[in-house]
Amino acid sequence: TPTREFVTGLPKAELHLHLEGTLEPDLKLRLAQRNGIDIGQTTVEEVRATYAFDSLTSFLAVYYPAMEVLQTADDFYELADAYLARAAADGVKHVEMFFDPQAHTSRGVPFEAVVTGYHRAAAEAPGKHGVDAHLILCFLRDLSAESAAETLEASVPFRDKILGVGLDSDERDNPPQKFAAVFARARELGYRLTMHCDIDQVGSIDNIRTVLDEIGVDRVDHGTNVVEDPALVDVVRERGLGLTCCPISNSFVTDDMKATEIAGLLRSGVRVTVNSDDPAYFGGYVADNYVALAEAADLTVAEVVQLARNSFEASWLGDSQRAAYL
Ligand code: ES4
Numbered sequence: 001t002p003t004r005e006f007v008t009g010l011p012k013a014e015l016h017l018h019l020e021g022t023l024e025p026d027l028k029l030r031l032a033q034r035n036g037i038d039i040g041q042t043t044v045e046e047v048r049a050t051y052a053f054d055s056l057t058s059f060l061a062v063y064y065p066a067m068e069v070l071q072t073a074d075d076f077y078e079l080a081d082a083y084l085a086r087a088a089a090d091g092v093k094h095v096e097m098f099f100d101p102q103a104h105t106s107r108g109v110p111f112e113a114v115v116t117g118y119h120r121a122a123a124e125a126p127g128k129h130g131v132d133a134h135l136i137l138c139f140l141r142d143l144s145a146e147s148a149a150e151t152l153e154a155s156v157p158f159r160d161k162i163l164g165v166g167l168d169s170d171e172r173d174n175p176p177q178k179f180a181a182v183f184a185r186a187r188e189l190g191y192r193l194t195m196h197c198d199i200d201q202v203g204s205i206d207n208i209r210t211v212l213d214e215i216g217v218d219r220v221d222h223g224t225n226v227v228e229d230p231a232l233v234d235v236v237r238e239r240g241l242g243l244t245c246c247p248i249s250n251s252f253v254t255d256d257m258k259a260t261e262i263a264g265l266l267r268s269g270v271r272v273t274v275n276s277d278d279p280a281y282f283g284g285y286v287a288d289n290y291v292a293l294a295e296a297a298d299l300t301v302a303e304v305v306q307l308a309r310n311s312f313e314a315s316w317l318g319d320s321q322r323a324a325y326l
């Protein structure tokens with residue numbers, strides 16, 4: 001098993017990271033103070049104590065209300081900039097970051113403040129942190145398809161600041177088909193496409209089949225339940241489709257890191273990657289996730305190197321930029 005120093009020194013891409021999931025307690029307190037919001041806690045320890053959950057539902061119930069401290073473009077900038085500094089320390093060279101505009105526009109924050117704040121941090125990141133950074137707009141799947149469609153149209157003036165679109169939040173009763181038309185339109189607009197197929201959802205395997213066959217995604221977020229259908233594993237391998245796995249996140253939402261499944265997919269030649277999902281909430285950035293998986297699945301140095309290679313191969317870098325990392 002490789003050491004943490006080895007993992008940190010390995011150049012990596014991070015492909016499954018929710019910017020709103022990087023809100024550390026100290027930044028949350030500082031933004032609350034600056035914006036005059038009473039969040040009910042006054043110390044880092046008190047805020048950290050509220051970051052407690054044992055399921056996806058209980059996680060999302062903490063996660064969305066915490067975002068009220070994010071109000072201005074500067075707030076979004078600071079959140080992303082703090083994450084990018086932290087990612088650079090873990091050896092991340094390229095990142096494709098999710099953000100949830102509807103979690104902010106639904107509170108009256110202008111779409112423009114969200115995108116311009118986040119994008120300013122991304123644009124500065126190569127010079128400031130040595131990280132190439134891009135944005136993926138995620139629709140909230142528990143809101144309506146109409147709301148997603150409106151959000152997609154609101155993004156058009158900012159098309160050059162956004163690399164692709166994704167789908168997150170509560171998968172139960174919100175299958176990929178609900179967003180087929182929105183994703184078809186996003187493809188027409190030139191966006192890359194990905195969708196969450198979360199761990200152990202009701203119908204996970206059917207949803208993975210749908211995103212491959214009907215939506216035509218360029219990547220799948222999580223997607224680990226593909227192991228239930230060996231024929232589908234073959235399809236994913238043959239297409240070279242990236243799966244963005246998040247071991248520490250898995251252990252929070254299902255009590256199981258899914259190390260056996262992730263390592264099995266890696267060893268069978270599927271383009272699996274390791275990512276941190278919501279690091280401020282799950283208590284681990286990307287290097288922690290590599291180390292946790294490597295220890296749990298007894299990965300060799302060569303296998304960990306393959307995970308890092310996969311992260312660039314599954315990224316949406318152009319071919320010439322990608323070649324510089326491989
Ligand atoms: C998420 Cl762990 C998880 N699941 C679904 N949606 C999310 N958004 C941020 N983290």
Ligand code: ZN
Pocket residue numbers: 016018168196221277
């Ligand atoms: Zn996620």
